[in-house]
Amino acid sequence: YAQKTDRFMGEIVNYDESTVPAYTLPDILVTAKGKKIKNVAMWEKQRRPELLALFEEHIYGKTPDGFDSLKFVVANEKADAMDGKAHLKEITITAWNDGRSVSFPVILFIPNKRIKPAPVFLLINNRSSRNTDPARIEKSTFWPAEMVIDSGYAIAAFHHSDVAPDRKDSYQNGVLKQLFPAELEKDNGMKAIGVWAWAASRVMDYFKTDKDIDFNKVALVGHSRGGKTALWSAAQDQRFAMVFSSCSGSTGAALARRKYGETISLINKQFGYWFNNNYKNYSNDVNSLPVDQHMLIGLIAPRPVYTTNATEDRWADPYGSYLSLVHAKPVYDLYGRKVTLPENMPDVNKPIIHSAIGYHFREGKHDLNVFDWTNFIRFANHHFNR
Ligand code: GTR
Numbered sequence: 001y002a003q004k005t006d007r008f009m010g011e012i013v014n015y016d017e018s019t020v021p022a023y024t025l026p027d028i029l030v031t032a033k034g035k036k037i038k039n040v041a042m043w044e045k046q047r048r049p050e051l052l053a054l055f056e057e058h059i060y061g062k063t064p065d066g067f068d069s070l071k072f073v074v075a076n077e078k079a080d081a082m083d084g085k086a087h088l089k090e091i092t093i094t095a096w097n098d099g100r101s102v103s104f105p106v107i108l109f110i111p112n113k114r115i116k117p118a119p120v121f122l123l124i125n126n127r128s129s130r131n132t133d134p135a136r137i138e139k140s141t142f143w144p145a146e147m148v149i150d151s152g153y154a155i156a157a158f159h160h161s162d163v164a165p166d167r168k169d170s171y172q173n174g175v176l177k178q179l180f181p182a183e184l185e186k187d188n189g190m191k192a193i194g195v196w197a198w199a200a201s202r203v204m205d206y207f208k209t210d211k212d213i214d215f216n217k218v219a220l221v222g223h224s225r226g227g228k229t230a231l232w233s234a235a236q237d238q239r240f241a242m243v244f245s246s247c248s249g250s251t252g253a254a255l256a257r258r259k260y261g262e263t264i265s266l267i268n269k270q271f272g273y274w275f276n277n278n279y280k281n282y283s284n285d286v287n288s289l290p291v292d293q294h295m296l297i298g299l300i301a302p303r304p305v306y307t308t309n310a311t312e313d314r315w316a317d318p319y320g321s322y323l324s325l326v327h328a329k330p331v332y333d334l335y336g337r338k339v340t341l342p343e344n345m346p347d348v349n350k351p352i353i354h355s356a357i358g359y360h361f362r363e364g365k366h367d368l369n370v371f372d373w374t375n376f377i378r379f380a381n382h383h384f385n386r
Contacts, residue, residue: 023257061190061276119217120154164195197233228252235299249316297328302335306358
């Protein structure tokens with residue numbers, strides 16, 4: 001990885017630590033009016049809502065407050081799936097608003113060997129839907145369902161494109177056009193990531209109705225664009241008890257101001273339909289963005305959050321993603337939650353588990369694999385006291 005720059009979409013991509021510009025992050029514990037946040041009450045009443053509103057307004061768009069109704073149907077069920085180890089439920093979630101509806105499927109396996117409702121990992125699947133094959137003919141390390149079941153957890157997934165297609169010419173076809181067409185007219189209206197995050201919350205609504213699931217132990221998982229979504233979803237929806245964000249990079253865990261790997265400008269050019277229109281204003285003016293991504297991590301506090309990076313994924317700026325965690329720590333400190341992140345980037349393949357903010361920098365590619373899931377389970381076991 002000697003190469004220090006690259007060219008992409010007419011821009012120079014920086015991979016040289018020594019040319020990262022000097023930057024000042026907006027202070028996570030100082031309000032827009034300059035007031036210092038000194039305790040949890042001030043954080044929750046003043047700063048947290050302020051930051052949430054800034055992320056809505058300038059980046060991900062505002063999630064509509066409500067919709068008319070929601071319906072869950074178990075479309076298929078198998079009590080002895082995975083050779084008897086798990087109970088499979090294929091659920092169809094249908095949401096209605098103003099007389100129109102959208103339906104999307106959720107795959108859920110629940111371990112049969114358990115005495116209580118099961119904690120669950122919910123994956124926002126942004127790769128092939130074969131990853132979550134309910135028949136288990138296809139098996140993928142992206143969603144290693146057998147391994148998760150053997151660890152005593154339920155595992156669920158939905159496919160992001162079932163609620164908002166992952167294409168700039170058709171992302172509107174789904175939740176946006178059907179349920180919230182007015183959002184498409186607004187500069188701060190949610191786009192694809194907003195919809196994916198909204199759908200994760202609807203799965204959460206379902207979990208609340210399933211007595212086999214421990215509603216207080218739902219961990220949200222996402223990779224890359226799904227990892228950005230997982231952070232945004234959990235930042236808004238405090239019912240998610242834990243978050244795992246794999247290789248989320250730009251507009252996920254990575255600090256925008258570092259200009260290393262993928263920048264706001266590049267992500268807006270390639271994937272503008274993920275973010276609201278206002279975000280385009282920062283393509284060439286990152287320093288005027290009133291937030292940076294450490295604040296997105298801070299919005300998840302005091303809940304445990306775990307992020308990852310991979311050595312062959314400089315595009316996602318591993319160091320800048322780690323720094324985001326370090327700069328979110330003051331919020332966890334307010335809550336008295338133990339965060340044991342070393343000041344410098346941790347060694348490769350050395351996970352940090354016993355910390356409310358967990359992390360690993362693993363060897364290999366931009367992906368979600370068995371090493372990742374093994375450590376997600378360790379982190380969940382630790383923080384769910386299992
Ligand atoms: C890349 C994109 C990243 C990341 C990734 C993915 O091409 O630039 O921000 O989201 O796709 O989702 O795999």
